[in-house]
Amino acid sequence: MVQAEAVIDLDAIRANTAYLAERAATRSAATMAVVKADGYGHGAVPSARAALAGGATWLGVSTVGEALELRAAGIDSPLLSWLNAPGTDFTAAVVSDVDLGVPSIPLLDDVVASAKRADRTARVHLKVDTGLGRSGATPADWPDLLTAAAKATAEGTVEVVGVWSHFACADEPGHPSIAAQIGVFHEALEVADRHGVHPQLRHMANSAGTLTLPEAYFDLVRPGVSIYGLSPNPGHVPAEALRPAMTLRGRVLIAKRVPAGHGVSYGHTYHTSAPTTLAVVPLGYGDGVPRHASSVGPLLLGGVRRRIAGRVCMDQFVVDVGDDPVSDGDEAVLFGPGDRGEPTADDWAEAVGTINYEIVTRIGARVPRTYVGAGA
Numbered sequence: 001m002v003q004a005e006a007v008i009d010l011d012a013i014r015a016n017t018a019y020l021a022e023r024a025a026t027r028s029a030a031t032m033a034v035v036k037a038d039g040y041g042h043g044a045v046p047s048a049r050a051a052l053a054g055g056a057t058w059l060g061v062s063t064v065g066e067a068l069e070l071r072a073a074g075i076d077s078p079l080l081s082w083l084n085a086p087g088t089d090f091t092a093a094v095v096s097d098v099d100l101g102v103p104s105i106p107l108l109d110d111v112v113a114s115a116k117r118a119d120r121t122a123r124v125h126l127k128v129d130t131g132l133g134r135s136g137a138t139p140a141d142w143p144d145l146l147t148a149a150a151k152a153t154a155e156g157t158v159e160v161v162g163v164w165s166h167f168a169c170a171d172e173p174g175h176p177s178i179a180a181q182i183g184v185f186h187e188a189l190e191v192a193d194r195h196g197v198h199p200q201l202r203h204m205a206n207s208a209g210t211l212t213l214p215e216a217y218f219d220l221v222r223p224g225v226s227i228y229g230l231s232p233n234p235g236h237v238p239a240e241a242l243r244p245a246m247t248l249r250g251r252v253l254i255a256k257r258v259p260a261g262h263g264v265s266y267g268h269t270y271h272t273s274a275p276t277t278l279a280v281v282p283l284g285y286g287d288g289v290p291r292h293a294s295s296v297g298p299l300l301l302g303g304v305r306r307r308i309a310g311r312v313c314m315d316q317f318v319v320d321v322g323d324d325p326v327s328d329g330d331e332a333v334l335f336g337p338g339d340r341g342e343p344t345a346d347d348w349a350e351a352v353g354t355i356n357y358e359i360v361t362r363i364g365a366r367v368p369r370t371y372v373g374a375g376a
């Protein structure tokens with residue numbers, strides 16, 4: 001083991017995807033594995049390959065840059081990129097068979113211009129805002145977007161492959177907005193039909209939808225965080241069948257005895273209460289360990305669950321291990337699947353007041369990813 005690493009279990013990603021894809025298949029829906037933000041920190045390309053091996057047939061990313069990175073790695077599955085600013089040049093994406101999410105007429109215009117440059121038909125998925133209040137055409141703007149898309153279709157510059165939307169509160173089962181959004185989506189599909197827009201793929205469900213809302217599977221589901229083995233809302237959205245894929249660990253740089261009353265780390269926000277051993281772990285906020293974890297971040301060290309002592313620094317933090325026999329080079333596990341007694345990403349999220357998504361996604365580029373399992 002190197003001094004710090006994120007170990008990624010590709011078998012877990014494959015098995016998690018297989019579980020989700022089997023659920024989707026009960027309603028004849030296909031599965032798009034979402035690998036944006038470098039596969040939620042797990043590595044986009046290896047995660048994508050593991051998800052495809054598990055039965056996903058589509059991949060989803062935010063930007064065309066992310067999409068082209070997958071294509072450059074030789075991944076040729078259907079691929080959707082949905083978050084691009086107006087003015088983006090989509091020529092390379094169109095040439096590389098990247099489907100494009102389109103929420104507005106200005107973006108459709110950019111796609112049409114790019115399709116003309118590429119001398120190809122661009123494949124688009126029109127996005128309707130059914131209530132999230134984020135991207136997508138509002139129901140009021142939807143007819144105009146459909147009219148523009150139908151015109152571009154007639155000219156041969158675009159093909160409307162999909163119509164899609166995104167939930168606001170699917171991770172809160174029973175939330176009234178869920179049924180309301182599904183209802184608005186059905187209406188938007190009817191409006192599309194009346195405008196002569198007949199998508200092959202209607203899609204709406206994220207991880208929470210895939211785990212709890214078969215009525216929202218439509219033709220395709222788009223799970224992200226669950227592919228990596230995490231629940232979108234621990235305790236509320238069942239994820240027992242999933243296995244967390246990332247383990248974050250580091251080696252103790254130095255373990256040393258200090259006297260009682262010794263200040264620890266910047267600001268001396270922690271003082272030793274007795275003669276004790278301090279262990280320094282080489283992971284800090286420069287690696288994505290939140291500074292909010294100062295004095296609260298959990299870890300497993302020397303077989304015992306402990307907390308960080310004092311401030312998390314850019315490159316390291318300190319643990320007070322008392323009189324336990326911890327030595328230079330020992331392994332400290334910040335989080336993992338939890339079955340060796342280590343904390344989980346959920347524990348970290350709770351300790352620092354965020355969500356598991358942010359814990360894994362922010363693990364920085366300086367931390368090497370070590371891949372284990374088939375395909376590693």
Ligand SMILES: *Cc1c(COP(=O)(O)O)cnc(C)c1O
Pocket residue numbers: 034036082166205206207208222223224225226232
């Ligand atoms: C990120 C994202 C997803 C996946 O969401 P999870 O909650 O991680 O499953 C699906 N669809 C869109 C549009 C997204 O941005």
